[in-house]
Amino acid sequence: MHDQHNQRRLTMNTFMMETEEQGATSMSSMPTYQDPDDSTYAPPPVQEDMDRSTSSQYTERYDCFNFALVCDRFGVPDRVASALGTALLQDLKIRDKHGKPLIMDKSKVRREKEKCRQEVLRKRLDDTNLLxxxxxxxxxxxxxxxxxxxxxxxxxxxxxxxxxxxxxxxxxxxxxxxxxxxxxxxxxxxxxxxxxxxxxxxxxxxxxxxxxxxxxxxxxxxxxxxxxxxxxxxxxxxxxxxFNELPFQHLFETLDKSTSTGPRSATGKLSRQIETCETLPVVDGFQKIELQNMPPAPEKKEFSTDSKYLCDMAHAISSGVVPVDLANIKPGKIVHSRWLTKAARLLRLYVRT
Incomplete structure (x- = not known):
């Protein structure tokens, strides 16, 4: 009986000694903080290279406007729509930037449906309001x-x-x-x-x-x-x-002393000549009229056909040379509502007279 008591006591003392050693070891591994006023105080090191984004528990944001629009159109419940959307994302192996699979929950579907409805109402309001x-x-x-x-x-x-x-x-x-x-x-x-x-x-x-x-x-x-x-x-x-054609219209009518006899004809001398100006050949060595600050020749896609023709004829008269391809182009028909074609025909008449 006495031996058993001594053995039990020895075992307890050994357990307590091991516990104290472990506690001392754990306490020694913990950083000790001193008074900040002490000159020997040094804060514990901070792991600056820790990637905080990898520890985020939030799913990456994404939009599924068309998916929610179709689900709302056919009356698909939010829970069913979320299950279908998640399954589709898994089949397509779509993941976020951290490599985690995207999950579509029913709250996401509900919010996207609300966005779709607001967008439809806003578009309908824009269509009925006229600025x-x-x-x-x-x-x-x-x-x-x-x-x-x-x-x-x-x-x-x-x-x-x-x-x-x-x-x-x-x-x-x-x-x-x-x-x-x-x-x-x-x-x-x-x-x-x-x-x-x-x-x-x-x-x-x-x-x-x-x-x-x-x-x-x-x-x-x-x-x-x-x-x-x-x-x-x-x-x-x-x-x-x-509006830009009005000054030329008034100047032409004053100088030519012509009156309109129809939508495409007039009584003046120049008005009769420009009606057939494209049938006359180009005169060699016509007197050029140098124009200052002439803009470069425009691209065809930037101007209409009549506007580009007028600009090309102005460049030709300024340089004194009419290219062959430009000489073979016929100007637009005379329309009193558009004096642009009449101005182009007047330049064509100048280089062929």
């Missing part, structure tokens, strides 16, 4: 069907239309067919077009058009009628391409 619009009239060939007796016959007729565009991106939103050319009738048709399309004019700030008196008349023009209709002033965006 500015432009319009221009033209006569187009329209296919019509006439009933004669018991049979239907198709035929092409010329019908005037107003093409309407949303600005500032010049997006075509429709057109209206005209039966009269008066400003009052066009204003009524335009206002009815916007009402039929459910397009609000509350945010309208301006109208873009050419300088035709029917559009820009100070008292009865279309823009002025819209101002009276909306009871507020609007910006008048008048086409500068047409």
């Amino acid at each position: 500015a619009f432009s319009f221009d009239g033209r006569k187009d060939d329209t296919l019509t069907i006439d009933k004669i007796g018991e049979k239907y016959h198709t035929r092409m007729v010329k019908e005037p239309h107003l093409a309407i565009l949303r600005e500032p991106n010049s997006e075509l939103i429709g057109y209206v067919r005209l039966e009269h050319e008066t400003a009052e009738y066009k204003t009524t048709k335009l206002n009815g077009f916007f009402n039929d399309k459910n397009i609000s004019l509350d945010t309208l700030i301006g109208i873009c058009t050419d300088g035709e008196p029917t559009n820009t008349g100070p008292h009865g023009g279309i823009i002025r009628r819209f101002e009276l209709l909306l009871k507020r002033p609007l910006h008048w965006f008048v086409c500068l391409l047409h």
